[in-house]
Amino acid sequence: xxxxxxxxxxxxxxxxxxxxxxxxxxxxxxxxxxxxxxxxxxxxxxxxxxxxxxxxxxxxxxxxxxxxxxxxxxxxxxxxxxxxxxxxxxxxxxxxxxxxxxxxxxxxxxxxxxxxxxxxxxxxxxxxxxxxxxxxxxxxxxxxxxxxxxxxxxxxxxxxxxxxxxxxxxxxxxxxxxxxxxxxxxxxxxxxxxxxxxxxxxxxxxxxxxxxxxxxxxxxxxxxxxxxxxxxxxxxxxxxxxxxxxxxxxxxxxxxxxxxxxxxxxxxxxxxxxxxxxxxxxxxxxxxxxxxxxxxxxxxxxxxxxxxxxxxxxxxxxxxxxxxxxxxxxxxxxxxxxxxxxxxxxxxxxxxxxxxxxxxxxxxxxxxxxxxxxxxxxxxxxxxxxxxxxxxxxxxxxxxxxxxxxxxxxxxxxxxxxxxxxxxxxxxxxxxxxxxxxxxxxxxxxxxxxxxxxxxxxxxxxxxxxxxxxxxxxxxx
Numbered sequence: 001x002x003x004x005x006x007x008x009x010x011x012x013x014x015x016x017x018x019x020x021x022x023x024x025x026x027x028x029x030x031x032x033x034x035x036x037x038x039x040x041x042x043x044x045x046x047x048x049x050x051x052x053x054x055x056x057x058x059x060x061x062x063x064x065x066x067x068x069x070x071x072x073x074x075x076x077x078x079x080x081x082x083x084x085x086x087x088x089x090x091x092x093x094x095x096x097x098x099x100x101x102x103x104x105x106x107x108x109x110x111x112x113x114x115x116x117x118x119x120x121x122x123x124x125x126x127x128x129x130x131x132x133x134x135x136x137x138x139x140x141x142x143x144x145x146x147x148x149x150x151x152x153x154x155x156x157x158x159x160x161x162x163x164x165x166x167x168x169x170x171x172x173x174x175x176x177x178x179x180x181x182x183x184x185x186x187x188x189x190x191x192x193x194x195x196x197x198x199x200x201x202x203x204x205x206x207x208x209x210x211x212x213x214x215x216x217x218x219x220x221x222x223x224x225x226x227x228x229x230x231x232x233x234x235x236x237x238x239x240x241x242x243x244x245x246x247x248x249x250x251x252x253x254x255x256x257x258x259x260x261x262x263x264x265x266x267x268x269x270x271x272x273x274x275x276x277x278x279x280x281x282x283x284x285x286x287x288x289x290x291x292x293x294x295x296x297x298x299x300x301x302x303x304x305x306x307x308x309x310x311x312x313x314x315x316x317x318x319x320x321x322x323x324x325x326x327x328x329x330x331x332x333x334x335x336x337x338x339x340x341x342x343x344x345x346x347x348x349x350x351x352x353x354x355x356x357x358x359x360x361x362x363x364x365x366x367x368x369x370x371x372x373x374x375x376x377x378x379x380x381x382x383x384x385x386x387x388x389x390x391x392x393x394x395x396x397x398x399x400x401x402x403x404x405x406x407x408x409x410x411x412x413x414x415x416x417x418x419x420x421x422x423x424x425x426x427x428x429x430x431x432x433x434x435x436x437x438x439x440x441x442x443x444x445x446x447x448x449x450x451x452x453x454x455x456x457x458x459x460x461x462x463x464x465x466x467x468x469x470x471x472x473x474x475x476x477x
Contacts, residue, residue, distance in 0.1 A: 053066065053141070053142050054132075054141055055141075055142055057138040058137055058138040059136070061086075061137070071095060071096070074093050074096070084137050089110075089112075090108070090109075090111050092110075093110040094106060101125075114133065116131070116132055126141060127141075129142065151173055153173040154169075155172060158171075159204050160201060161201050163335060165335040171198075184298070184322055185327060186262075186305075186325070187300040188303075189329030190329075193330070199298045200213065206256070212256070213256050214256070220443070222448060227269050230248055230249060231276075232246045232247030232250050233247075233284050233287070234284050245284075249293045250284075250293065255295060257297050257298070259299040262300065262322065263305055267314075270314070306319070332375055333370050336366050340362055346378070346379055350379075350386050432464060437470050447462050
């Protein structure tokens with residue numbers, strides 16, 4: 001009885017039979033144990049995919065792949081198509097043959113056997129996705145997909161956008177190829193990362209550069225007017241519509257519409273935007289006439305739209321229609337090596353050519369905290385430092401820090417003559433006033449957008465603002 005028959009899973013050293021080639025007529029016969037299969041019928045497939053890869057999942061060659069052609073031999077010997085140096089693999093272990101009816105695997109009298117999905121075989125058909133175990137090495141057959149890899153740009157800028165980091169040059173590499181087309185682009189990223197700058201750069205590099213570029217800030221337009229802002233309205237369509245008005249998709253015909261903060265678009269308006277993107281047709285609010293539009297759409301958002309889709313706050317079909325070319329702009333903290341280049345560029349743009357930046361200042365900027373405001377925050381810090389340097393007559397740029405708010409402990413002043421309820425009412429009111437002022441400041445006075453972010457009723461927020469004498473155009477404290 002052969003070793004493989006007594007112990008099919010043995011990992012003992014190979015015997016003399018392994019020295020014989022796969023086609024050797026001297027290969028000694030071996031008995032077939034009860035658990036072995038000698039059939040071609042199990043799990044057969046009608047045809048193997050046109051492109052098929054053998055991907056090694058374990059062992060020292062993990063990650064290596066080989067295209068399966070007409071015939072693929074696997075073993076330890078150098079004359080195999082796929083060479084595996086694992087101790088449990090025979091010199092000529094098995095072969096894979098592609099036939100019209102599928103993919104055939106044949107064990108070549110190996111010492112430690114060949115298994116398909118855990119079952120030892122002598123000859124069988126294998127399906128794509130199945131795992132072949134050659135000795136102790138696992139190999140999976142997967143359909144091969146031809147991928148187009150976009151290499152990072154050799155340039156360190158794309159229009160006015162600047163960045164020498166790999167992350168930014170990778171984005172530039174994509175946009176250089178996409179900008180001349182009419183593909184819809186979705187720019188995602190935190191506030192202040194430069195999504196608007198990239199949107200204008202895409203427009204400038206496109207064939208529509210001599211046509212209008214219109215911006216619609218979906219988070220700043222009043223809820224009741226966003227549809228009119230996009231599609232226009234007819235006279236008398238609603239209270240205050242004293243004349244016919246053209247919307248962005250009509251005014252920008254032939255050009256580009258930039259939908260900033262698309263994540264703030266109300267749910268009931270999203271199907272109408274989807275219809276325009278699909279059919280290139282729309283109707284003004286209150287109108288019956290269907291109008292054609294020829295615009296390219298670029299959208300941007302600080303929200304994670306896939307998460308918003310999962311939460312039911314954004315339509316999935318609209319997301320996929322917008323994310324034809326999704327681009328995630330990295331935060332500044334993820335590309336700190338761009339800070340020196342950005343500093344030099346911003347310094348020149350802000351009129352600080354005569355100022356020098358000491359190494360310690362540059363190091364301080366590079367080692368700054370998490371940069372929650374990203375590039376916009378960096379620009380503000382530099383402009384503040386430039387003004388201070390010019391005011392003091394200094395020729396060197398220093399990082400200027402301003403006093404911060406008082407600590408939370410100092411914000412409370414308790415009075416012994418007041419009861420707990422009176423004291424709490426006082427600070428509840430102050431908290432409410434500060435919160436509403438901060439919230440409205442974030443949204444430029446747009447109560448609808450502010451209420452959506454705070455997850456509160458719009459009328460309730462309006463009443464709170466009125467109670468504290470706040471107007472929407474007040475800045476954040």
